[in-house]
Amino acid sequence: MTSLSERLSTRKLKGPESEPVRLTARRIYILPTRHGVLFALVLLVMLFGAINYNNSLGYALTFLLAALGMVTMLHTQHNLAGTVLHSQTCAPVFAGQNANFPICLDAPAGTARYAIAIDSRGFGARFTDVAAGRSAHLPLSVPATVRGRLRPGRFKVYSEFPLGLFHAWSWVEFDMSCLVYPRPDDSTLPQTLLSPDPGEALRSTSAGCEDFHGLRSYRPGDSPRQIAWKHAARSDALLTKQFVGGAGRSLWLDWEQLDGLMAEARLSRLTRWVLDCHRAGYRYGLRLPGRIVEADSGEMHKRQCLEMLALFEIGSSRRSRTTAAA
Amino acid sequence: MIRRRADFSLSPAKTLWLLLAQALVIAPHAPRLPMWITLTSIAIAVWRYLASRWQWRAPGRVTRILLLALALAGVLASYGTVFGRDAGVALLVLALSLKLLELTQLRDVMLYLFLGYFLITTSFLYSQSMALAGYMLVVVLILTSALMVVSHPAREARIRPRLRQSASLLLQALPVALLLFLLFPRVSGPLWNLPKDAHHGITGLSDSMSPGSISQLSRSDAVAFRVDFDGEPPANAELYWRGPVLSHYNGETWSAAPPRRLRRSEFHVQPPGVHYTVTLEPHNRLWLFALDVPGSIPNDSYLTQDYQLLARQRVEQRLRYSVTSYLKHTEGARLSHYERRVALQLPAGENPLTRALAQRLRASSGNDAGLVAAVLRMFRQQPFVYTLNPPLLPTHNGADAFLFNTRRGFCEHYASAFVLIMRDAGIPARVVTGYQGGQYNPIGGYLIVRQSDAHAWTEIWLRGRGWVRVDPTAAVAPSRVEVGIEAALPNEAPGGLVFSHNSLLRHVALMWDSLNNGWNQWVLGYDNNRQTRLWSQLGLGNASWQWLASALALTVSGALIVLFGYLTLRQRGANRDRVRDAYQRFCRKLERRGLARAAQEGPLDYVRRVTRARPELAGRARRITQLYIALRYGPTPNAAQLHKLRGLIRRFRVRRVRR
Numbered sequence: 001m002t003s004l005s006e007r008l009s010t011r012k013l014k015g016p017e018s019e020p021v022r023l024t025a026r027r028i029y030i031l032p033t034r035h036g037v038l039f040a041l042v043l044l045v046m047l048f049g050a051i052n053y054n055n056s057l058g059y060a061l062t063f064l065l066a067a068l069g070m071v072t073m074l075h076t077q078h079n080l081a082g083t084v085l086h087s088q089t090c091a092p093v094f095a096g097q098n099a100n101f102p103i104c105l106d107a108p109a110g111t112a113r114y115a116i117a118i119d120s121r122g123f124g125a126r127f128t129d130v131a132a133g134r135s136a137h138l139p140l141s142v143p144a145t146v147r148g149r150l151r152p153g154r155f156k157v158y159s160e161f162p163l164g165l166f167h168a169w170s171w172v173e174f175d176m177s178c179l180v181y182p183r184p185d186d187s188t189l190p191q192t193l194l195s196p197d198p199g200e201a202l203r204s205t206s207a208g209c210e211d212f213h214g215l216r217s218y219r220p221g222d223s224p225r226q227i228a229w230k231h232a233a234r235s236d237a238l239l240t241k242q243f244v245g246g247a248g249r250s251l252w253l254d255w256e257q258l259d260g261l262m263a264e265a266r267l268s269r270l271t272r273w274v275l276d277c278h279r280a281g282y283r284y285g286l287r288l289p290g291r292i293v294e295a296d297s298g299e300m301h302k303r304q305c306l307e308m309l310a311l312f313e314i315g316s317s318r319r320s321r322t323t324a325a326a
Numbered sequence: 327m328i329r330r331r332a333d334f335s336l337s338p339a340k341t342l343w344l345l346l347a348q349a350l351v352i353a354p355h356a357p358r359l360p361m362w363i364t365l366t367s368i369a370i371a372v373w374r375y376l377a378s379r380w381q382w383r384a385p386g387r388v389t390r391i392l393l394l395a396l397a398l399a400g401v402l403a404s405y406g407t408v409f410g411r412d413a414g415v416a417l418l419v420l421a422l423s424l425k426l427l428e429l430t431q432l433r434d435v436m437l438y439l440f441l442g443y444f445l446i447t448t449s450f451l452y453s454q455s456m457a458l459a460g461y462m463l464v465v466v467l468i469l470t471s472a473l474m475v476v477s478h479p480a481r482e483a484r485i486r487p488r489l490r491q492s493a494s495l496l497l498q499a500l501p502v503a504l505l506l507f508l509l510f511p512r513v514s515g516p517l518w519n520l521p522k523d524a525h526h527g528i529t530g531l532s533d534s535m536s537p538g539s540i541s542q543l544s545r546s547d548a549v550a551f552r553v554d555f556d557g558e559p560p561a562n563a564e565l566y567w568r569g570p571v572l573s574h575y576n577g578e579t580w581s582a583a584p585p586r587r588l589r590r591s592e593f594h595v596q597p598p599g600v601h602y603t604v605t606l607e608p609h610n611r612l613w614l615f616a617l618d619v620p621g622s623i624p625n626d627s628y629l630t631q632d633y634q635l636l637a638r639q640r641v642e643q644r645l646r647y648s649v650t651s652y653l654k655h656t657e658g659a660r661l662s663h664y665e666r667r668v669a670l671q672l673p674a675g676e677n678p679l680t681r682a683l684a685q686r687l688r689a690s691s692g693n694d695a696g697l698v699a700a701v702l703r704m705f706r707q708q709p710f711v712y713t714l715n716p717p718l719l720p721t722h723n724g725a726d727a728f729l730f731n732t733r734r735g736f737c738e739h740y741a742s743a744f745v746l747i748m749r750d751a752g753i754p755a756r757v758v759t760g761y762q763g764g765q766y767n768p769i770g771g772y773l774i775v776r777q778s779d780a781h782a783w784t785e786i787w788l789r790g791r792g793w794v795r796v797d798p799t800a801a802v803a804p805s806r807v808e809v810g811i812e813a814a815l816p817n818e819a820p821g822g823l824v825f826s827h828n829s830l831l832r833h834v835a836l837m838w839d840s841l842n843n844g845w846n847q848w849v850l851g852y853d854n855n856r857q858t859r860l861w862s863q864l865g866l867g868n869a870s871w872q873w874l875a876s877a878l879a880l881t882v883s884g885a886l887i888v889l890f891g892y893l894t895l896r897q898r899g900a901n902r903d904r905v906r907d908a909y910q911r912f913c914r915k916l917e918r919r920g921l922a923r924a925a926q927e928g929p930l931d932y933v934r935r936v937t938r939a940r941p942e943l944a945g946r947a948r949r950i951t952q953l954y955i956a957l958r959y960g961p962t963p964n965a966a967q968l969h970k971l972r973g974l975i976r977r978f979r980v981r982r983v984r985r
Contacts, residue, residue, distance in 0.1 A: 025894075035436045035477075042440040046447050051513050054643055056850040057450040057459055060507055061466070065443060067502035068470065070886055071495055078893045111897050115478050127479040162491060163470070164436065164477030 016175035020086035020106070023157065028080050028170045030073065036165035039069060069165055076166040079159045082108045083116065083130070088137075090178035092306070094271075095147050099178040100139035103155075109133035114161040120152065147182040147267065148314045181306045182264070184272035189280075193251060193273075223281065223298060250295035251277060251284040253305075267309050274309070278302040288312055336429055339483035340475055341378040344435070345371045347472045348426075350465045351442045352419055354449045354458065360404045363416055366397075367423040374426045385427055393424055415448045435476045442469050456845050467492055502885050509878040511871035512854045530609035531759055531780060533570045534581040537724060540759065541714050541736040544811065546777040549607055550761055551615060552843055553773040556601040560617075562763045563807050564653055566783065566795065567615040567775060569760030571632040577673040578721055580742065580757050585612075585636055588629040593792070595621055595652035603648045605846060612636045615760060615775075617651035618795070624648060631665070632756070633793075644851055657792020661754060669754030669787060677746060679726040684750030694753055694788050701747055702801040705740065709733060712740075712803035714815055737806075740798040741782040754787035758795070763810045769833075770840030778811055904968060905957045912950055912975045919980045929955060943980065950974050 032040070043066055050058030084106040093099045107113045107130035118138040119125040130136040142152040158169035218227065218238035228239045253273045258266040270286065277284040278297070285295030286305045291312075293305050336344070348371065356364050376382065385393075397420040398408060405413040422445060425438045446462050446469075471492040475483050530550065532539065551567075553559075572580035599621050606614060614627055614635040623629060624647035626638045635649070661669070687704075691697045711734040719727050719739075725746050728739050735743075741757050748755035762781035764773040783797040800807040806814035848856075862868070913923045913932075921939060923932045933951040937944040953971045 035433065038433075038437065039440055042444055046444060049447055053451055054853065055447070055450050055454070056852055057454045057462075058447045059510070059512075060459075060503070060849070061443070061447055061450070061462070063506035063510065064466065064496070064499060064503040066506060067499035068495060070502060070882070071499045071889065074886065074890050074893060075495065078897065081894075082897050108897060115480070117479075129480070160477060161474075162477075162495060163473050164432070 016173045019174055020084045021172055021174075023080050023083045023085070023170050023172075025077065025081045028077055028168050030077050030166055030168040033160060033165060033167045036069070036167075039065075039165055043069070068163075072163045073166050075162050076159060076168045078111075079113055079161045080116065080157065080168045080170060082111070083113055083157070084108070085157065085172055085174075087174045087176045090176065092179040092181060092303075092310075093144050094181045095144055095183040097144055098141045099144045099150050099152070099180065100141050101152055101176055101178065102137050103140050104135055104137055105130050105157075106135045107132055114159070116157065116159045116161075119156040119158060125158075142178075144178065144180040147180050147264075147310045149177045149311070150180045151177045179307060179310055181310045182267040182271045184275055185265070185268040187269055187272055189273055189276050193253075193257075225281075251282050252287060252295070253277070253284055254287040255289055256287070263313075267312060271306065271309050274302060274305045335481070336378055336435065336476070337481050337483065338375065338378045339485075341375055343468075343472050343475055343483055343485060344429075344438070345375060345426075347439070347442055347465070347469045348422060350468060351445045352422070354452075354461070355415055355419060355445070358412070358452070359416055359419060362400065362404075363419055367419060370423045370426050374429075384430060390424065390427055393427070397421075397424065411448075411451055415445075415451075418445055418448060432476065436473070439469055439473050439476070454850050456842060459849075467496060470496065498889055502882055505878065505881045505885060507852070508857070508860070509874050509881065511874045511878075512852075512857050530607075530611065530777065531569050531613075533572075533611070534579050535572055535738050535742075535757060535759055535782060536579040537716070537719050537735070537739055537742070540738045540780050540782055541716070543780040544714060544736070544778045548777045549839075549842075550609075550775045550777050550779070551604050551606040552846075553764065553775065554603045554605075554771070555773065556603075559602075559766065559773055560600060560653060562809060563800075564617070565763050565773075566618055566758075566781075566797075567761040567764075567779075568618055568634060568758060569613055569615060570758075571630075571634055571785075572757040572759060573632075573668050574671060575673060575742075575746070577676045578724060583668060585634065586631040588631050588633070593619055593655045593657045595619065596654040596656075597652070599650040599652045601648070601650045603646060605843070605851070606641055606645045606647070608642050608644055610640055610642060612638075612640060614641070614645075614647060616649045617653065619652055619655050620649050621652050622650040644846055646847075646851060661787055666754055666787075669756055670749050670752070672746070672749050677723050677725040677750075679723075679730055680743070680746050681750045683729065684747045687747070688751040694786070697751055697753070698748075698786065698796060701744060702796075702798060705798055705801040710735075710740075710802050712736070712799065712806065712814060737799040738782045740802060741784050744796065744798040745784050748784070748786050756785050758783050758785055762797075762807060765810065765836075767836045767840055767843075769837050770843050772840075772843060774839055905954065905971070908968070908972045908975050909950075909954045909958075912954075912978060915975075915978055915980055916947075919982065921980075940980070940983075946974065946978055950978065 043062055046058065046062045046065075049055070050062055086104050086106075088102040088104060090099055090101045103118055105113070105116060105128065110132050112132040113130040115127050115129060116138075117125040117127045118140050120140050120142050126138050126141075128136045128138050140152055140155050142150060144150050152174075154171045154173040156169050157172055158167060160167050218240050226240050231237075231239050253270055255266060255270070258269055261269065270288075274284070274286065278299075278301075281297065283295050283297045284305075286293040286308065288308060291308055293301070293308060348367075352364075352367055377384070397417070401408055401413055401416050401420065405416065407413050408417060418441070422438065422441050425434065425441065429435050429438065443466070446465060449458065449462065467489070471485065471488045474488045474492055475485060478484075478488075531543065559565075570582045573583050574581045600617060602617075604615060614624070614637050616623075616635045619633050620629065620635055623635060627635055627647070628638070630636055637645070687697055687700045691700045713734050714736060716735045716739060717732045719732065725743050728735055729743055738757075745755040745757050759780070759782045761775045761779040762783070763779050764775040766773050781799070783795060783799065785793045785795055788794050797807060803814040857874075858868075861874075866873070909929070916936060917923070919940075921936055927935070929951050933947050936947050950971065953967065953974065957967055957971060
């Protein structure tokens with residue numbers, strides 16, 4: 001069954017569609033499932049039995065079940081038809097993890113949807129019911145193998161409701177992507193980076209730092225430890241304390257420091273360092289050939305660094321494995 | 327709510343629902359099955375439930391194969407075979423139960439439920455009553471909902487909505503099923519040989535009669551056959567439904583001679599004939615019942631030398647046939663030597679007192695007719711009693727004991743004694759068994775003949791007149807023949823509502839029988855012939871199977887298209903924007919008074935313009951607009967608010983402006 005549906009699917013490669021997509025009857029395929037074929041076989045045996053024993057109720061039951069099968073086919077199709085799909089932004093992941101693209105399913109008012117599944121090729125399906133006029137989310141899971149921008153390509157929406165005798169499906173492709181950071185390797189921050197005086201000079205956010213520089217207005221992502229709480233108690237505005245350790249006191253994560261490693265391995269190492277520096281609360285900057293992120297700290301800064309690592313020498317136009325061929 | 331497909335598991339709630347379905351499927355079989363099979367099924371079901379509850383591991387392959395082998399051996403031991411209807415059903419029931427041991431994948435559960443559907447069909451091999459059909463419809467509903475419950479990936483069972491949805495699915499399937507039932511080309515006759523036990527356990531007359539055999543049968547109020555007369559049915563006393571004719575007597579038991587086909591017509595009939603259609607319940611014998619004497623007979627049947635109507639094949643299915651009988655007829659022919667010998671046969675040395683009585687009466691009465699009258703007078707005048715519970719007779723000289731000692735008996739006693747007296751007196755005589763009378767059902771307009779109407783009477787050969795029917799029971803209990811057994815034996819007759827003296831109960835019972843008759847005729851009796859007849863009654867000519875198949879394909883696809891349209895329309899209807907529809911009604915009302923809303927005009931601008939033009943509408947128009955905006959752009963649509971909006975708009979009136 002899968003191979004046939006696969007074959008049917010490759011006939012039309014249309015590329016991403018504009019959202020939202022409404023599953024019209026025209027784009028829904030339907031075939032009996034393996035269980036449906038088994039059901040038909042059982043009915044055939046029952047029919048022969050009814051003929052042989054000339055048993056009227058045997059005929060009646062066989063025909064009722066056959067009719068049930070036919071009616072079920074329409075219902076399976078209608079369970080899918082009219083559903084509206086659209087996507088939502090996918091949170092970035094590291095290479096080696098699964099990207100979960102949130103797909104939003106809207107059921108039309110008046111008719112609920114049951115056991116609708118989203119299947120990302122061979123990666124297992126997830127099901128949900130959608131009440132009439134409501135929405136539900138299903139994650140489209142795609143393994144993120146390489147860094148860059150991951151496009152999930154086409155995915156299958158299907159349903160076998162109500163009796164599991166028929167498999168109705170439709171192919172959908174959205175213009176959505178997920179940022180995949182390089183896979184962080186297993187190293188730790190080397191001592192050479194931390195010397196000569198790791199304890200004091202580099203800890204930019206430690207409470208007792210003497211090099212207080214001044215206050216600036218709060219930006220999302222600033223560590224709570226940096227917020228001038230005393231000042232906040234007096235006025236409504238949140239201010240962030242800034243410390244300066246001088247240019248030499250920031251930690252620089254530099255591509256050039258990693259001689260002897262392949263490019264991807266360097267990116268992995270740098271990713272690890274960025275994560276470790278962020279966790280430790282250091283002030284750090286990132287230097288890649290031709291690109292620099294000035295030393296800073298905080299969540300936004302971390303994301304900026306990771307994104308630069310993810311897209312290094314790729315640019316935003318590169319397509320992932322699934323759509324690269326097209 | 328979200329669930330992955332890979333981890334299939336049956337929750338206890340789902341398991342319980344499965345087990346309920348299984349119990350309901352097996353229940354009708356249970357009384358026929360050996361106790362050990364029922365107990366095994368129950369034990370496995372209990373295990374299954376506990377296993378799903380406590381996460382027990384399923385038994386391994388070896389255990390399962392061992393259990394299957396044990397089941398096979400058990401069936402072989404109980405039935406002596408694993409083939410045939412009964413053993414087959416026993417095996418299926420065991421297979422269904424054993425399948426419970428390995429419900430590890432969705433496929434197993436599906437197969438299990440399909441087996442359940444199949445087991446329902448096997449129940450119909452034993453009974454096709456309306457009650458069973460109704461029961462099974464409920465079982466199909468539960469099986470279907472179980473199918474829906476297990477094929478839905480959610481862990482919780484949610485049985486009530488699934489039941490409702492299954493009922494709706496089955497209702498939608500009903501028209502298509504009806505079309506299939508009516509139009510699917512029916513094939514007559516079995517495709518392969520039926521097992522020997524296919525038609526076991528059927529009661530009815532037999533081809534022999536000993537004291538007590540008919541009175542035994544008379545206790546059953548099961549229907550033997552139903553008769554539909556063209557025109558008025560004859561009087562009850564004329565309704566002698568001829569069955570097996572018994573000529574051979576061995577001192578205790580009367581039995582039939584092997585049937586010989588009637589070569590030439592030996593009787594002259596006098597019109598008018600009585601035309602009627604009999605619907606015979608299957609009795610697994612050859613004989614068909616008809617009134618004396620049948621003039622035109624159905625296909626696949628023939629008349630024997632002693633005017634019995636026999637089918638060429640055993641009656642294993644309910645059979646409909648039409649006969650024309652002539653109640654008035656004369657016999658012209660003479661008795662052959664062989665026939666005379668058969669009709670005078672007596673066991674040597676039995677019943678000496680009866681022989682003496684016969685000779686005494688023979689001597690005192692002038693001719694054969696006088697002798698018959700004398701015997702009947704004896705039955706009438708001496709204290710003979712007609713009863714369902716006669717005392718037991720000795721195996722030897724039973725007739726002597728009956729005539730001179732007990733004097734209590736049922737029809738077979740009187741018929742037997744009468745024939746013996748006749749034979750002792752040299753008059754050829756024989757016993758005829760069959761049914762006498764019947765109950766007329768005024769609701770359905772047909773006659774019901776039950777096993778309790780079973781009767782035995784006699785025929786004697788009178789020179790110049792041929793075989794003449796004499797019913798000695800009529801001499802003892804005239805009401806038996808004129809009215810029926812319940813009148814002749816008010817205190818002994820079989821119970822049941824049909825014989826109730828309460829007229830309401832009787833009415834209900836007759837209505838029920840009439841319903842059953844319709845069921846038999848139109849549902850169970852719907853076969854090749856009926857299909858052809860229906861087809862020609864619709865004026866569609868000959869129903870070849872090609873015609874039927876194309877009509878079937880056309881109508882079924884038509885029905886499915888209608889259903890498809892209905893589903894689509896329902897969705898579209900639900901999709902309609904009721905808020906916008908209501909607002910547009912509001913706009914149209916204003917438009918009629920010259921206040922059309924401009925295409926680019928927002929609702930607020932519009933209502934401002936309306937208020938300026940017609941200040942008296944300001945309050946209501948504003949309220950409507952505000953409500954519309956709240957519904958249109960507010961967070962969640964609210965049914966109550968929508969209702970309010972529609973009410974406001976319905977009551978919104980714009981009067982014509984007087985100039």
